Amino acid sequence: MVSPGSNGPASSAPFRPVRYELLTLGDELLLGLTANGHLTFIGAQLGRRGVMLQRNVTITDETDVIVRQFRESWAVADVVITTGGLGPTCDDRTREAIAEVLGQKLVFDPAIERAISERFAKHGRKMTENNLKQAQVFERGEVLPNAHGTAPGLWVEQDGKVLCMLPGPPNELQPMFLEQVLPRLAARKLLLDREAYVQIRTAGVGESMLETKLQPIFDLAGSALSVAFCAHQGQVDCRVSSPTGELSTARLEEIASACAALLGEDFLCYGHDSMAKVCADLLRSQEKTLAVAETATGGLLAHAFTDICGAAKFFAGGVVCCCNDAKMQLLDVPECLLLQHGAVSAENAVALATGAAETLGADYALAITGFSGPTAGPGGNDVGTIYLALFSPSGVWSKKLSYPGPRGTVKQRAVNAALDWLRRELVRARAGQTAPARDAGVMQ
Amino acid sequence: MVSPGSNGPASSAPFRPVRYELLTLGDELLLGLTANGHLTFIGAQLGRRGVMLQRNVTITDETDVIVRQFRESWAVADVVITTGGLGPTCDDRTREAIAEVLGQKLVFDPAIERAISERFAKHGRKMTENNLKQAQVFERGEVLPNAHGTAPGLWVEQDGKVLCMLPGPPNELQPMFLEQVLPRLAARKLLLDREAYVQIRTAGVGESMLETKLQPIFDLAGSALSVAFCAHQGQVDCRVSSPTGELSTARLEEIASACAALLGEDFLCYGHDSMAKVCADLLRSQEKTLAVAETATGGLLAHAFTDICGAAKFFAGGVVCCCNDAKMQLLDVPECLLLQHGAVSAENAVALATGAAETLGADYALAITGFSGPTAGPGGNDVGTIYLALFSPSGVWSKKLSYPGPRGTVKQRAVNAALDWLRRELVRARAGQTAPARDAGVMQ
Numbered sequence: 019m020v021s022p023g024s025n026g027p028a029s030s031a032p033f034r035p036v037r038y039e040l041l042t043l044g045d046e047l048l049l050g051l052t053a054n055g056h057l058t059f060i061g062a063q064l065g066r067r068g069v070m071l072q073r074n075v076t077i078t079d080e081t082d083v084i085v086r087q088f089r090e091s092w093a094v095a096d097v098v099i100t101t102g103g104l105g106p107t108c109d110d111r112t113r114e115a116i117a118e119v120l121g122q123k124l125v126f127d128p129a130i131e132r133a134i135s136e137r138f139a140k141h142g143r144k145m146t147e148n149n150l151k152q153a154q155v156f157e158r159g160e161v162l163p164n165a166h167g168t169a170p171g172l173w174v175e176q177d178g179k180v181l182c183m184l185p186g187p188p189n190e191l192q193p194m195f196l197e198q199v200l201p202r203l204a205a206r207k208l209l210l211d212r213e214a215y216v217q218i219r220t221a222g223v224g225e226s227m228l229e230t231k232l233q234p235i236f237d238l239a240g241s242a243l244s245v246a247f248c249a250h251q252g253q254v255d256c257r258v259s260s261p262t263g264e265l266s267t268a269r270l271e272e273i274a275s276a277c278a279a280l281l282g283e284d285f286l287c288y289g290h291d292s293m294a295k296v297c298a299d300l301l302r303s304q305e306k307t308l309a310v311a312e313t314a315t316g317g318l319l320a321h322a323f324t325d326i327c328g329a330a331k332f333f334a335g336g337v338v339c340c341c342n343d344a345k346m347q348l349l350d351v352p353e354c355l356l357l358q359h360g361a362v363s364a365e366n367a368v369a370l371a372t373g374a375a376e377t378l379g380a381d382y383a384l385a386i387t388g389f390s391g392p393t394a395g396p397g398g399n400d401v402g403t404i405y406l407a408l409f410s411p412s413g414v415w416s417k418k419l420s421y422p423g424p425r426g427t428v429k430q431r432a433v434n435a436a437l438d439w440l441r442r443e444l445v446r447a448r449a450g451q452t453a454p455a456r457d458a459g460v461m462q
Numbered sequence: 463m464v465s466p467g468s469n470g471p472a473s474s475a476p477f478r479p480v481r482y483e484l485l486t487l488g489d490e491l492l493l494g495l496t497a498n499g500h501l502t503f504i505g506a507q508l509g510r511r512g513v514m515l516q517r518n519v520t521i522t523d524e525t526d527v528i529v530r531q532f533r534e535s536w537a538v539a540d541v542v543i544t545t546g547g548l549g550p551t552c553d554d555r556t557r558e559a560i561a562e563v564l565g566q567k568l569v570f571d572p573a574i575e576r577a578i579s580e581r582f583a584k585h586g587r588k589m590t591e592n593n594l595k596q597a598q599v600f601e602r603g604e605v606l607p608n609a610h611g612t613a614p615g616l617w618v619e620q621d622g623k624v625l626c627m628l629p630g631p632p633n634e635l636q637p638m639f640l641e642q643v644l645p646r647l648a649a650r651k652l653l654l655d656r657e658a659y660v661q662i663r664t665a666g667v668g669e670s671m672l673e674t675k676l677q678p679i680f681d682l683a684g685s686a687l688s689v690a691f692c693a694h695q696g697q698v699d700c701r702v703s704s705p706t707g708e709l710s711t712a713r714l715e716e717i718a719s720a721c722a723a724l725l726g727e728d729f730l731c732y733g734h735d736s737m738a739k740v741c742a743d744l745l746r747s748q749e750k751t752l753a754v755a756e757t758a759t760g761g762l763l764a765h766a767f768t769d770i771c772g773a774a775k776f777f778a779g780g781v782v783c784c785c786n787d788a789k790m791q792l793l794d795v796p797e798c799l800l801l802q803h804g805a806v807s808a809e810n811a812v813a814l815a816t817g818a819a820e821t822l823g824a825d826y827a828l829a830i831t832g833f834s835g836p837t838a839g840p841g842g843n844d845v846g847t848i849y850l851a852l853f854s855p856s857g858v859w860s861k862k863l864s865y866p867g868p869r870g871t872v873k874q875r876a877v878n879a880a881l882d883w884l885r886r887e888l889v890r891a892r893a894g895q896t897a898p899a900r901d902a903g904v905m906q
Binding site for chain 1: 489490491492493495496497498499501502503504505506507509514515516517518519520521522527531534627632633692694754759760761762763764765767768769773774776778779780781782783784785788791792816821822823867868869873
């Protein structure tokens with residue numbers, strides 16, 4: 019982890035670790051009605067800029083609870099970020115509670131009132147009186163305009179610390195954080211003004227094996243290099259950084275590039291792209307299209323691609339078929355094949371992929387069939403037995419996998435394995451290799 | 463919220479609110495690499511048993527940080543639940559840190575060692591030495607066996623408080639919490655031994671309108687009744703309870719039943735079932751099948767159904783088509799119709815639903831087409847413009863909707879609106895009404 023303030027050889031600032039705390043407010047989080055996506059988003063954004071969030075506290079939205087927790091966090095942290103409780107209703111009490119601790123008055127800001135009433139007018143709605151509460155701001159503080167909602171964010175510098183209060187809805191919070199909060203924090207040297215590390219994403223190789231493979235490159239770079247590994251969902255990310263600033267970004271990129279070259283097909287991408295995004299980019303650059311057919315993963319594979327902007331350019335379509343009739347009707351899978359080999363078989367997977375490619379006129383096709391549980395399939399197939407098939411311009415192959423674990427995990431792993439197989443095939447096609455990636459490692 | 467200890471007229475226990483805190487441990491949570499699903503799961507489970515989690519604190523897995531936070535939480539809470547940090551590796555330090563605060567020794571439990579080595583043998587793997595760390599338990603405490611992994615949970619009663627330490631993987635934590643932790647907490651009267659409220663799920667009616675509609679029923683029940691509303695994802699849940707225990711569960715169920723009768727089609731279900739589950743049950747009980755066709759929601763509608771166990775019984779299949787070729791190929795949508803009316807049109811939605819029902823031989827079909835953003839569609843259609851179509855034994859209709867908001871929200875709302883439309887049609891079919899639910903309210 020890079021320590022802000024110690025960044026770059028030219029920096030004369032003494033090392034001082036900056037303590038960040040995140041307060042997420044709302045009964046709906048504590049009652050499990052809404053997932054705490056603010057922690058995931060803000061934690062990841064800070065991590066990229068060299069800061070590790072030190073604590074996240076989720077509390078109810080009662081005034082005395084907010085006062086007590088904020089007082090404690092404000093005493094120990096350098097930067098406190100709060101989310102939620104800035105809205106117009108009676109349970110939005112964060113502003114008042116925190117003003118009390120800071121010893122500040124709330125004052126009325128007519129510019130905010132104008133912005134709110136213009137917003138209501140634009141949407142043809144009438145502004146109710148309680149919305150004016152959102153125009154209350156700290157007497158010594160700044161306003162972070164909200165382009166996507168009524169409640170602006172608030173920014174206070176006091177006691178040598180920073181307080182940043184953000185609205186609860188993710189579609190309001192996220193652009194405000196990226197466009198307004200990150201640049202302000204960077205300008206005050208409370209985090210880096212660029213990503214703190216160069217990240218190499220890999221697939222198909224475990225954490226310890228990856229470390230062993232890359233160690234010779236790291237040894238050459240010397241002790242100024244810091245390396246961190248992070249495994250998630252069957253992938254491993256490797257982050258190289260230079261905490262003392264001795265190695266320039268260009269040098270870090272050189273090192274990452276050497277790692278990528280050494281890893282070959284196991285190298286996924288630099289940065290943070292998803293496996294589906296990497297596949298999409300490969301398909302687009304080669305002007306190829308993809309179709310998918312799913313049984314066990316029931317739409318999850320199609321969803322991975324259609325979540326990408328402009329999917330219609332490369333995604334020919336997908337078919338979700340749970341019963342044999344659908345396979346026969348939509349994808350021309352022969353009935354005799356289903357009867358002889360069963361729905362969960364290598365033969366059926368190949369027929370599904372071929373049917374999807376041919377029916378939808380796609381260059382590539384992926385098929386996933388299997389038992390995702392929780393009950394076992396017929397014919398001695400265990401829960402977690404999955405057959406993949408890949409149709410490509412150079413042929414069609416199948417692969418049998420077995421994943422223990424709950425239904426959701428099996429589905430996600432099967433999708434990841436299918437995406438990784440396609441990715442390897444596309445990488446080989448780009449390199450002009452026609453041999454199929456049939457023996458490539460599949461993530462376990 | 464019902465206060466445990468004050469439950470039931472026969473209870474002589476004095477009222478004492480029980481304070482629950484949840485400590486979630488792990489750098490991966492603070493770095494945003496993993497969502498904090500433990501808060502969502504445990505918060506919801508406690509809520510159902512009449513307890514509102516008072517605080518969730520997420521911290522790094524350094525020993526001194528754990529010691530400091532646990533000391534503070536142990537001082538103020540009656541029940542502390544921890545998750546994570548019980549595994550075999552060097553960053554699993556929770557056990558040691560907490561033993562220090564409790565002033566307890568860790569002792570070696572040979573029964574746990576046996577269970578771990580048997581687990582390894584069963585999976586044909588060799589047990590490494592560091593796994594033995596998981597056999598260290600508190601000298602004064604109990605062990606919660608882990609049927610799904612190596613690290614057992616730990617249970618301590620000390621200082622008039624309860625500490626419950628759970629392993630981090632959700633597929634280990636969740637069954638342990640439901641099967642072992644909830645019954646233990648209920649036996650000690652720290653939460654209720656049944657659900658604290660009767661919940662009525664509704665759709666298509668806003669929170670304030672719902673309250674107005676149901677108020678006469680609540681007025682009849684008198685002041686012993688407590689009512690709470692909770693809006694999420696376009697639905698509103700209404701929970702009726704009796705904090706003093708004056709009203710029996712049977713009486714609460716009577717009240718809920720009166721609400722359901724008054725709400726008619728706007729009543730979704732009792733309890734916690736999803737809208738897709740309600741549709742699935744209606745389809746199964748009427749022995750009907752469903753097919754879906756999606757463009758804008760790209761697999762999300764199919765995914766909602768295939769997540770339900772035994773989906774093959776009622777779900778004939780789904781088609782995800784982003785381009786016109788797929789619509790023509792898979793679902794026989796006429797090219798002239800696409801050219802004349804455009805892909806995002808009422809006419810195309812109807813053709814998609816009809817094509818899906820006929821191709822897949824289903825009784826019902828849903829189609830969703832539209833622009834989910836972020837870029838606007840051609841022909842003056844705004845981002846967030848969605849057309850739904852419903853094919854049923856009594857005919858086929860379309861409906862235009864408009865959802866502002868980011869892509870993910872538009873997709874989820876469109877799926878919910880489609881599910882609600884189907885649900886209303888199935889409810890009418892069950893009642894023997896043949897008139898289509900074409901004018902039914904659709905959730906905004």
